[in-house]
Amino acid sequence: MNIVIIEDESAIADTLIHVLEMDGFKAHWFNTAGAGLAHLKTKSADLLILDVGLPDGNGFELCKQIRGFSDIPIIFLTARADEIDRVVGLEIGADDYVTKPFSPRELLARVKLRLKSIRRQAESTSEQGQDVLRVENFDYFRGNIALGLTALEFRLLDALLKSSPRVLSRQQLMDFSSMPSEEAYERNVDSHIKSIRNKLQKVEFAECLKTKRGFGYYFEKE
Template sequence: MNIVIIEDESAIADTLIHVLEMDGFQAHWFNTAGEGLAHLKTTPADLLILDVGLPDGNGFELCKQIRGFSDIPIIFLTARADEIDRVVGLEIGADDYVTKPFSPRELLARVKLRLKSMRRQVESSVGQTAKDLRAENYDYFSGSMALGLTALEFRLLDALLKSSPRVLSRLQLMDFSNMPSEEAYERNVDSHIKSIRSKLQKVELAESLKTKRGFGYYFEKE
């Protein structure tokens, strides 16, 4: 599983990476809000460990931005221990709040707990079909599970669902999704489709997004 760390203190990040990787996780560290946000918008992740005080922004504001496109579990890790900060962090969408100094073992246990909770949500959606996918706030949901699509991924999947079961060529997908001209090339479409499939795996619908070799892609709702 992939864990993203957004933390500006390298010593803390090194400790987190060591603890997580020793337990079999893959850890990706970013020391600024901007770099972490860009990564999360383009690359699927399973959990985020987020500092509040970052050199280029505030972790609370970053959490709000992330909640606009993803339901990834978020654990705040911060020196801000006041009750009001904990309340604010949880109210804006974080799943847990850990204060520094912290126990690496305890944090690892909290990571596992949040991932276990997320797996239960996924398992509760098993057996749903593509008919259960619904659009809300520029994302697609299956039950209570958000796919966490980027804006472009949302437009691509929306076009495929609305055209189902018709095959759409890559050129049609570029057109229907209003892909920016600087990004409009076939390999980029393939890259975004791969990312969408990865996110559909969370609700066991990845196989519904199919490739028609030599033509393009289509979504099979049944």
């Protein structure tokens, strides 16, 4: 599983990378808010360890930006111990809060706890029936079959499913999916939709992704 670390202190990052990789995780480290945000917008990840104090921004503000396009579990890592900071962090969408100095093993246990909770939720959703698409680790599944979506394809399909059966224009899809500026043109949306349809074929949902000529696209379960 992929863990993203956004932390400007290299010594702390090295410790985290070591303990995570020793336990079988893949760790990706970024020392600025901008670099970490760019990665999360284009790559899938299973959990984020986020420092509050960063050289180019505030972790609280970064968390709010991430929550605009992702529900990835977030564990704040900070030198701040005040209760108000912990409360603010949790209220804006963080899942846990660890104060420096910390035990790497304790943090690892918290990481595992959050990931275990996600797996339980996914299993519960799966038990509700096989005739639905469910989300897990930034991909969509039918039963145990994963679509294998890219990060951008996931955001496009996620927008269509959450808006179903409302029609979304190409511009709305570009906006909802935070499509990178260099890719943000309408015909590129068509290309991604075609790829999503191809991937939906293996779970027999391709016909549910429909085109409203002259308007855009929508998802309708038949």
